[in-house]
Amino acid sequence: MQDFFGPGGVLERRLEDYEYRPSQVRMAEAVHRALEEQSHVIIEAGTGTGKTLAYLLPALLHGRRILVSTGTKTLQDQIFYKDIPLLERVMDRPIQAAYLKGRNNYLCRLKLETLHAEGLFGSRELRNFQSILDWAQQTETGDRAELGSAGEDSELWARMDARRDRCLGTKCKDYNRCFLTLMRQKAMEADIVVVNHHLFFADLAIRKSDAAAILPDYSAVIFDEAHDLEDVATEYFGFHVSNYRLAEFIHDARKLEADVDVVSRAAERFFNGFALLREGRHPIRRLDGIDSLIGALQEARHSINQKKDFSGEYETLARRAGELESELDIFRSGDLENYVSWIERRDRGIFLEACPIDVSGMLAERLFTRVPACVLTSATLTVGDSFRYVRARVGFNEGRELSLATEFNVRKQALLYI
Ligand code: SF4
Incomplete structure (x- = not known):
């Protein structure tokens, strides 16, 4: 990790504005160790540590498929569209990565066909439906984000999205060209799969019992913005x-x-x-x-x-x-x-x-005992300098912990407006 992040290392040689941050090296080493030993680690890393690169590099070196799960779509976008391409440039090699969203972001081909055959639309809906129909002919992802204003018609979209409720799974006649199947195939070819906590827990809640799971198998999962884990898990286990x-x-x-x-x-x-x-x-x-x-x-x-x-x-x-x-x-x-x-x-x-009320038992059983290596990280995880509270709330019973202070000199570099 020193050779990459350290003074005179790869990052410093390849990036003009790179600044060496000792806490970034410590974090990368902790993640690397957890992945190699197949153990868990919880890391609080203050703002400015450079967290994403500190876990993406060890994830890449690990050589087996790893999920990176974020609390927000903004961070999911940043990792996929900015940090992974940056790492590709710096390392001068392509990275097999996939970006997966929740099922209801994708078009269900079967529902689209059924709606088309039924043809029951109001005039505004009909215009939007026609745009979706045209888009469906050429999209490679079926991702609603590609649609312009037609995708903003939530009621219409809800009638044709790929949510699990009505999915026929492998028995569907469109299964092989279903956008979810294609996304899953892409994810199976990837070393790093970028998801969000909502998708991760939706998948975890039905995993092993249902063919509707869309995440491929993985050897480790890295949760960024891990302070959100408890809330999202509560939603999905309810x-x-x-x-x-x-x-x-x-x-x-x-x-x-x-x-x-x-x-x-x-x-x-x-x-x-x-x-x-x-x-x-x-x-x-x-x-x-x-x-x-x-x-x-x-x-x-x-x-x-x-x-x-x-x-x-x-x-x-x-x-x-x-x-x-x-x-x-x-x-x-x-x-x-x-x-x-x-x-x-x-x-x-x-x-x-x-x-x-308490998801710690469910997470301990379904997540931490089943997935060999979990990394939990965020800028805010400790309470009173201790991980005890967050460990108890999310059932993180075994695993190392590391707390890294911010690299910023807050007194000199921050302004507080009230
Ligand atoms: S497999 Fe499910 S989501 Fe895909 S097209 Fe068929 S019914 Fe729709």
């Missing part, structure tokens, strides 16, 4: 059931001519019970009609499972019925230890929500 989700399920089932009239009636009775609920969050007191709703979903699932399923559509539908059933069952049983639960009205939506 769940909710809403009248919208039921309505979507019923709508999709009817399109496939599955008989869900009983579910529809039971859902209507159940959610009508909250007709007078005021806007906002409330404790869950009574769930009248939940037994009938669960029973109706069970029946519907059995009858859907009887259908001959060549396209995979019934399988997806049955899976959705099963998920609704089991999540409603948790609310019914009140078996929500370690969860905080509530009922919420947002406009016309009624949401039963459950969020874990």
